[in-house]
Amino acid sequence: MTAETGTEAATPLWEVFIRARNGLAHRHVGSVHAADATMALSAARDVYTRRGEGLSIWVVPSGAITASDPADRDMLFEPAGSKIYRHPTFYEVPDEVGNM
């Protein structure tokens, strides 16, 4: 945190999502500091679409995102680890079924 200058610390943080092609979902690519939503879009364009990565940009105030607590990781995600039958590869499809 000490690396942040006064100006940057006082400037809101925005999360940046970019859609690379039609039909794909917007994907989180990083964050920018900007004074308002318009300038955040501008900054996101300048920082994250320099090599033709994007067709569409979303910016979201970082504070608007509710995130899971890393300490809850075991509780939230470990139970899924042992349930291999939830993966389609768990099942053998009889030849008679043909294409699914």
Next chain:
Amino acid sequence: MATTSIVVAETELVLALLRRADDALVLGHRLSEWTGRAPTLEEELALANIALDLIGQARALYQYAGELSGFDEDQLAYLRDAGAYRNCLLVEQPNGDFARTIVRQVFCTAFTDPFWRAAMGSADATLAAIAGKAAKETAYHLRHAGAWLVRLGDGTEESHRRTQEAVELLWPYVGELFEADAAEQAMIAAGVVPDPAALRDGWERVVAALLERATLRRPAEGWMQTGGRRGVHSEHLGILLAEMQVLQRTYPGAQW
């Protein structure tokens, strides 16, 4: 071993191209000077992006001017002295602080934005094509600079003071944007380049609206600087060119 400067036979068209190319190259070089020194990472990249757009515009214009005059783009950029540069004085003014750079951007792009859009209708197909690309880039440059002008002017007491100072300092250089000498008039009459004077009202409207939103004062009409279009420059251009040209001047034809 230093190289000798080239002498370009400036037909009316070559001169018109060099004026726009030199504006783009000199302003692009000025913005590139922010690299490593910008206030934030976001602005570092924004200014470098704009600089690269401008240098790209300059290259396209130099290539075309070069075809007509027998030089290549590097010779036109690196082997002309300040007296042969045809850019307006505004673009060569030093960066100063971030506020001054932004005010210079607003004044320049509020002119180049309508200029390139108008030039898309040029009777010269090559220039029209160059204008088509430049117009898209410049529209973004104006939006970027305008957003910052409002933020800085209507920001803190200090950012307001610095931005107002920059407006006063650079105002005497805006008159030159709308000049057109006899050579330029000939190209305007031929439908090759837009008439800068016809863009003045639009420029005034855009700048006045931005200044108002930024709570900045528009300076009173007064004496305007002139000379850049015929090679009479401020001392700042010589220093800029010395840095920009030193490599090609010292190692002629060096490539990397």
